[in-house]
Amino acid sequence: MSFERIKEKLNILADAAKYDVSCSSSGSTRGNKNKGLGDSTGMGICHTYTEDGRCVSLLKILLTNHCIFDCAYCVTRKSNDIKRAAFKIQEAVDLTINFYRRNYIEGLFLSSGIFKSPDYTMERLVAVAKKLRLEENFNGYIHLKSIPGASDELMYEAGLYADRLSVNIEVPTISGLKLLAPDKKHEDFTKPMLKVKNEILIYKAEKKITKSTPIYAPAGQSTQMIIGATGESDKDIMYSATHYYKNYNMKRVYYSGYVPVADDSRLPAIGSQVPMLRENRLYQTDWLLRFYGFGVKEILNDTHPNLDIDVDPKLSWALRNLSQFPIDVNTAEPRMLARIPGLGMNSVYKIINARKYRKLTFDHLKKIGVALNRAKYFMVCSGNDYAHKDLQAIQIKGLILQNSQGKFRNNYSSQLSLFN
Amino acid sequence: MNEAKILVYDGSFNGYLTAVFQAFEQKLIIADIQKEESAQSGLFSDAKLVYTDVLKSKRVWNGIQKKNNTAIKNIYFAFLSETKGIELLLYRYIQKLFSETELLHLNFSDDIVLKISQLAKSVGREKHRMEAFVRFQLTKDAIYFSNIEPDFDVLPLISKHFKSRYADQQWIIYDVKRKYGIYYNLDAVEFITLDMDGIHSNKTKKSNVFTDEEYEFQDLWNNYFKSTNIASRVNLKLHTQHVPKRYWKYLSEKKAVS
Ligand code: SF4
Numbered sequence: 001m002s003f004e005r006i007k008e009k010l011n012i013l014a015d016a017a018k019y020d021v022s023c024s025s026s027g028s029t030r031g032n033k034n035k036g037l038g039d040s041t042g043m044g045i046c047h048t049y050t051e052d053g054r055c056v057s058l059l060k061i062l063l064t065n066h067c068i069f070d071c072a073y074c075v076t077r078k079s080n081d082i083k084r085a086a087f088k089i090q091e092a093v094d095l096t097i098n099f100y101r102r103n104y105i106e107g108l109f110l111s112s113g114i115f116k117s118p119d120y121t122m123e124r125l126v127a128v129a130k131k132l133r134l135e136e137n138f139n140g141y142i143h144l145k146s147i148p149g150a151s152d153e154l155m156y157e158a159g160l161y162a163d164r165l166s167v168n169i170e171v172p173t174i175s176g177l178k179l180l181a182p183d184k185k186h187e188d189f190t191k192p193m194l195k196v197k198n199e200i201l202i203y204k205a206e207k208k209i210t211k212s213t214p215i216y217a218p219a220g221q222s223t224q225m226i227i228g229a230t231g232e233s234d235k236d237i238m239y240s241a242t243h244y245y246k247n248y249n250m251k252r253v254y255y256s257g258y259v260p261v262a263d264d265s266r267l268p269a270i271g272s273q274v275p276m277l278r279e280n281r282l283y284q285t286d287w288l289l290r291f292y293g294f295g296v297k298e299i300l301n302d303t304h305p306n307l308d309i310d311v312d313p314k315l316s317w318a319l320r321n322l323s324q325f326p327i328d329v330n331t332a333e334p335r336m337l338a339r340i341p342g343l344g345m346n347s348v349y350k351i352i353n354a355r356k357y358r359k360l361t362f363d364h365l366k367k368i369g370v371a372l373n374r375a376k377y378f379m380v381c382s383g384n385d386y387a388h389k390d391l392q393a394i395q396i397k398g399l400i401l402q403n404s405q406g407k408f409r410n411n412y413s414s415q416l417s418l419f420n
Numbered sequence: 421m422n423e424a425k426i427l428v429y430d431g432s433f434n435g436y437l438t439a440v441f442q443a444f445e446q447k448l449i450i451a452d453i454q455k456e457e458s459a460q461s462g463l464f465s466d467a468k469l470v471y472t473d474v475l476k477s478k479r480v481w482n483g484i485q486k487k488n489n490t491a492i493k494n495i496y497f498a499f500l501s502e503t504k505g506i507e508l509l510l511y512r513y514i515q516k517l518f519s520e521t522e523l524l525h526l527n528f529s530d531d532i533v534l535k536i537s538q539l540a541k542s543v544g545r546e547k548h549r550m551e552a553f554v555r556f557q558l559t560k561d562a563i564y565f566s567n568i569e570p571d572f573d574v575l576p577l578i579s580k581h582f583k584s585r586y587a588d589q590q591w592i593i594y595d596v597k598r599k600y601g602i603y604y605n606l607d608a609v610e611f612i613t614l615d616m617d618g619i620h621s622n623k624t625k626k627s628n629v630f631t632d633e634e635y636e637f638q639d640l641w642n643n644y645f646k647s648t649n650i651a652s653r654v655n656l657k658l659h660t661q662h663v664p665k666r667y668w669k670y671l672s673e674k675k676a677v678s
Contacts, residue, residue: 003636007643014647035587042581045552046662048673050649053658060648098637099644101564101589102556137588259650274653357530367534 006095012085016065016076017111020168020224021256025057025106025141027219028163036137038100040107040163040219044141047104058109058143059099063087063124067113071181073170073229075261076113086115092128093136100140107141107163108132118149118188126154129161141219146196148188155195159203164219164251165196172240176230179266193248196221200249220251227282228275229258229267234307235300238285242296245289255282281307288314291345292338311397315341318378319393325378326389330359341400342374373403424451429470431455433499436507437477439470440514444480453507484517491517497540497547500573509535546570547577553663554582554593555672558634564591565630567670575602579609638672645673 026044046055062076064086070078087095096108110128114121125144132138144162146155158165167189171177174186196217203216223244225237241253257279260270285307288294292314299313300306308316318325318341327336329351337348350368354360359382366372377396391399425448429435439453456469485492495510503509513536549570556564564586575595579602582591586604594601594614603612626635668674 003640007640010640011643011647014644018648018650032584032587037586037588039585045548047552048645048671049659049662050645051656051659052650052653053655053662054650054653055662056645056648059644095640099641101586102558102637102641103554103566103586104641257653259653276653 006091009085009087009091010061010095012083013062013065013087014060016113017060017062017109019075019256019259019261020060020109020111020145021054022143022166022222022224022252022254023055023057023060023109024164024219024222024252025143027251028141029215029218030139030141030163032139034137036139037097038107038138038140040139040141045106047106057106058141059096059105059107060109061087061092061095061111063092063110063112063121063128064115065113066115068116069114069181069183071170071184072262072264072266073180073226073258077262080262089124089127089131093131096132096140097136097138100138105140107143109143111145112147114147118147119151119154122147122150122154122158126158126161129158133161143219146192146221148184148192150192152191152195155192156199159196159199159217160214162217164222165192165217166222166224167193168224169240169244170224170226171230172225172232172237173230176232180230190248193221193223193244197248220249222250222252222254223248224254224256226258227255227279233305234278234282234285235302235305237282238289238296238300241286242289253286255279255286277309278307281309281313285313288317293335294339310401312341314339315374315397315400319397322393322396326380327378329365329379329381330355340375340378342371342376342378374400423466424449426451426467427453427470428456428467429453430472431457432472433496434474434477435470435472436499436510437480438473439507440511441473441476441480442468442470443511450508450511452505453511455507480514484514487517494536494540497543497577498536500577501539501543502573503539506539543572543574543577546572547574549667550574550578550593551581553667553670554578555670556591557630557638557672559629560631562590564589566591566593567596568593569597569670570595573598575600583609642673 023046024044025040026042028040030040032039044057046057048056050056064084065076065082066084066086067074067076067078075082092108092110096105099105100107108128110125112121112125125147129142129144132140132142141164142162143164143166144158146158146165146167148167150158155165169189171180177184177186199216200220203213206213225240227237237255241255244250244253257274257276258268259274260268260272263270285296285299288299289296294314294317299317304320307313311319318339324336324339327340329337329340334348334352337343337351338345343351347365347368347370351360351365351370354364354368358364361382362372362376362384365375365381377391377400425443427439427443427448427450429439436453442448443450443453481492484495491513495513498510499506509532513532516530516532550568554566554568556566559565573595575593575598578593582593582602583604588606590604590606592601592603592612592614600611600613602609663671663674
């Protein structure tokens with residue numbers, strides 16, 4: 001192969017693919033088969049991190065950045081004057097295999113601009129995956145993008161070779177979609193999603209009866225929403241995310257702060273700051289919903305349509321619900337422990353185990369790794385009365401902010417001041 | 421007779437477990453357990469040489485495992501941390517383990533338990549790092565070769581991972597610091613030592629042991645690494661937190677080949 005030519009293509013097509021933030025390579029059940037290459041049963045590994053601090057675990061490329069559509073938020077849109085390139089199927093296969101053998105990656109994340117038609121494009125993506133599986137005996141991770149509007153037949157075939165499939169909903173509201181992606185209909189996104197969801201259900205049911213049922217998208221499907229492109233509220237985003245988790249059994253919803261790529265009056269101007277702190281708050285909310293037993297309406301509702309920027313959503317909820325505190329760490333149920341600000345699930349687990357042996361004091365909690373500078377306003381433990389009972393929410397917030405160096409406080413103080 | 425003893429073992433985990441076996445069996449009072457190479461007997465105690473006996477060490481291993489599966493993992497991992505004084509600490513831990521009826525490894529309010537679980541965690545983290553940061557380079561005799569220099573002795577822990585992943589290629593992972601490696605010969609993994617004569621030591625200069633294509637692929641990977649970065653999101657602090665500088669020399673995307 002001509003390395004010079006490949007290098008050029010790789011630069012163009014990796015650059016165009018990087019706005020898709022998903023880089024998960026976990027959740028598959030595909031083991032090494034017949035002493036072939038690769039194994040995807042593990043947790044998924046980040047082999048390196050980009051300079052923006054994101055995990056690199058997959059070779060993330062577009063097959064081509066030619067596109068017949070003109071979605072306003074996308075670098076690849078037809079009207080954008082950029083260099084175009086396309087990998088041959090074999091080139092994508094060779095790159096994947098050679099990177100994988102050197103332990104650079106966990107596998108391939110293949111997406112594409114839409115050329116000719118959705119089906120024509122999807123067919124090519126499937127062809128790469130099929131070649132990797134059947135000709136190269138490759139058992140690494142494959143994430144294929146479901147092309148909006150692709151047929152059910154192709155989506156079925158895609159799931160036979162891919163570990164994960166995803167369609168990016170990109171714009172969280174239907175009105176926003178009309179405005180920014182006039183070529184696409186809402187159903188173009190949901191149809192392949194629905195097909196994949198149903199096939200996964202069928203696969204799981206059949207698997208119980210026939211062990212040898214060929215695996216179908218074992219790592220499930222995911223989607224991504226762009227944040228801050230259309231003036232949507234956090235409530236819009238998280239209600240929409242909850243909808244996709246519930247109705248399409250999404251494994252993950254990703255939130256991607258909009259990186260301005262176009263001079264377009266419908267969108268934030270080029271050079272506007274990427275809303276990274278907001279993105280971070282949305283991920284925190286997503287965690288609270290998925291692992292901490294919070295309901296979306298508790299965190300976001302008509303009275304609070306947007307997340308606090310200066311404190312995380314759990315603290316924010318606690319400050320609004322002081323009547324539920326203090327919580328006694330020595331007796332409270334796990335689900336209540338999980339609601340104490342400064343207590344992660346890890347600490348909850350450790351507390352539950354350690355308190356079987358003795359009444360826990362501040363010292364014990366410190367050793368366990370509880371962030372006491374926040375937690376102390378919301379809990380009691382052995383040898384300590386609740387010393388903060390007379391404080392108002394606003395005072396507690398002030399005290400916590402004073403003493404904590406939030407992850408983003410320094411880096412983004414300019415952004416923070418916008419909201420204060 | 422009742423004086424505290426120092427047990428001296430050969431440095432291997434089996435050797436260590438044999439020492440533990442002896443301590444229990446002979447009801448010794450233990451002042452310390454030390455590696456042969458670093459042993460210095462204390463003023464008031466007898467030093468006693470332990471001869472590694474795999475059968476005895478197996479019995480200790482099984483005994484602990486039967487008692488508590490997580491504990492045996494913690495013990496092995498913490499041992500590989502090579503922390504000074506780890507032997508005695510682990511000995512106290514094992515004593516506790518056998519004297520308590522509850523699930524000791526979960527009692528995080530106990531200092532020794534906490535310390536062991538923290539050490540085990542650090543070793544576990546290093547294991548994961550190595551699984552991530554190994555970068556194979558293809559030699560002309562078709563072996564994928566990688567150097568590492570881990571903080572802890574993790575080769576025994578990562579061998580399984582690489583074996584099940586790279587089942588159809590020969591590979592070597594070499595620990596430059598501890599001067600031994602693991603070699604997968606398409607069938608099984610064996611321990612090896614090499615005469616490292618510079619060529620393999622991951623200098624940034626090209627070496628003619630590796631194929632020409634090897635450098636092309638490294639170059640492609642470096643390009644990919646740059647292209648996939650989003651400049652408007654740069655956060656170097658986070659970057660170095662994830663990829664600590666001491667590992668950079670082994671990562672082709674972080675070193676410039678000349
Ligand atoms: S169809 Fe996809 S690649 Fe094409 S412009 Fe729209 S988002 Fe971009």
